[in-house]
Amino acid sequence: MNVKTLCLGALSLGEHTGYDIKKLFESTFSHFYNASFGSIYPALKDLEKAGxxxxxxxxxxxxxxxxxxxxxPKGHEALVEELRHEPPAEHCRSGFLALMFFAHLLPTDRLRQVLDEVEARYGEELAYLESIRHCPENPAGANFTIEHGIAVYRAALAQIRDQRDALLAHHRDIPEAFGEVLT
Amino acid sequence: MNVKTLCLGALSLGEHTGYDIKKLFESTFSHFYNASFGSIYPALKDLEKAGxxxxxxxxxxxxxxxxxxxxxPKGHEALVEELRHEPPAEHCRSGFLALMFFAHLLPTDRLRQVLDEVEARYGEELAYLESIRHCPENPAGANFTIEHGIAVYRAALAQIRDQRDALLAHHRDIPEAFGEVLT
DNA sequence: TCGAACATGTAAAAGGTTACATGATTAC
DNA sequence: GTAATCATGTAACCTTTTACATGTTCGA
Structure with a gap:
């Protein structure tokens, strides 16, 4: 799955500008895909060139x-064809979990700040998804992605809230300097 | 967060080959980061050049x-410094949810196949994470990421299992040809 | 008056994947 | 005998981000 296919998909929903599509990526698509103007505009140009x-x-x-x-019509056919063959692959890279893995190397304040930041972000994403759920004009698949996002964010938030205090309580600040201990 | 920092982090856990690190990405890190040999070996080379x-x-x-x-020691300092400033950003691109968003454009068989494939994959990931949880030698942060992964995969699986039948039942195959309807 | 929203686009750079090249050993 | 595991590495390619360039309108 790439920006080009998703732009084509966005246009299968109706006539849009590149700017509109960017907003779609920031709203409805935001919990499963992101794209910047720098990839959207060239994608649209390529799609037009290909007819x-x-x-x-x-x-x-x-x-x-x-x-x-x-x-x-040719674009519609191409979209259907691509969706039929595109594998449901995922490329998830979470800087949050990477940071948490090395929590023992973080100062306590920083650890708390990371947890706060992510909790706030997930909370906002969740609130947004809850605000657009049960929308009758959405196709069934769109509602599926919304419910999926809600389920995942709720679980993530619950886990964070459940473990954060214990994690912070047992956390020890790393010493300021290491010297040549590891040489 | 990038492969270089994560390689450095992997080496903060002990002496390893590039091959070992690849296995770490495929096991412990797999639910939040991926990397291929083509990025790991050059990363290691760069890290060595930088001392x-x-x-x-x-x-x-x-x-x-x-x-x-x-x-x-210099590497340890650099790692701690990077972790202190790296924002907990996430770049998640789910081909699965992208496909589901356009479920109305998929043949029913294909939709079922996608759901089956993802359900199986999530099930395997979940089983793996459950097999390595509660491991006393893990640092607290590593256990946090494992519990997080378990919570998220469980929620994702529950949502898929909950909605799949209704989704498939209401699904209509798209017509084979579109003609010039959209012209 | 200042920032946000509207609106398009390019160029360079970053970051990573894929495919290739090589080859022994071990388990089925 | 065939596939998986062990083990390193490069080069070409792909995709996407970041930063820049430009300028108006509207609301606080």
Whole structure:
């Protein structure tokens, strides 16, 4: 799965600008995919060159012309074909868990700060997903991803809240200097 | 967080070869980070050049010499410093949820196959994490990441098992051809 | 008046994967 | 005899991020 396919997928939902698609990545897609302008705009350009999307220009008022992209029949076919063969692979890299793995190397304050930050972030993501769930106009698959996100964030938050106090209580600050102990 | 920092972290646990570190990524780290040989070996080389790790060569029996890397005091300092400043960012891209979002574009058989595949994979990951939990020699942080993984996989599996039948029951195969409906 | 939202785009760099090259040993 | 495990490494490629460039409108 890549940005190009997801842009095509976004356009299968209706006509959108690159800016709109960025907002989609930041909202509905945010718990399972991210993309920056630097990958979205070139993706749209490639898709247009390949004839999978077409573009209609709307004069801009005080900002660049809006380029409204829509999917073509060929694009729809290509999307269906890709979804049929794309393996459900996951590339999850959690800086949070990587940091936690080495908790014994962190100062206590820093450990607390990391836990606070992640708890707050997951809380926000969860609140957002809860605010958009049970939406009748969503296709069934979209609701599945929302429920999945809610289930996962709830479990993650519960685990963090459950373990944080014990973790902090047993935590010892590392000594300031190590000298040549490990030489 | 990147492969270089995690290699340094791996070596903070003891002397290891690049091959060992790869196995660590595939086991203990697998639910929050992945890395291939193509990134591990160059990372180790860079770390050695920077004086953060050193290398001891053990003659190989029927295979290339084993290069045993260990962290230097300077490397330990650099690791602690990086962990202190690295933000707990996450880059999770789930091909599974991306596919599910567009479930209405998938043939029913394919949808079932995706669900089966992911359920099996999560089940294996969960079983693995459950097999290594409560290990006394693990640092507290490592156990935190294991418990976190267990909580998240359990929730994910429960959600999939809870929704899959309803999802499949209401699913309609897409028509074979679209023609010019969207033109 | 200051920042956020709207809107597009490029170029360089970072980071990593995939595929390749090599080859012995061990377990089934 | 065939596949997996052990063991290292490179090079080309791919994808994506980051930083930059530009400029208006609207709300606090």
């Amino acid at each position: 999978l999307v077409r573009c209609r220009v709307e004069p801009g008022q005080g900002h660049p012309d809006r380029k409204l992209f829509s999917i073509t | 953060l790790v050193r290398c001891r060569v053990e003659p190989g029996q029927g295979h290339p010499d084993r290069k045993l890397f260990s962290i230097t």
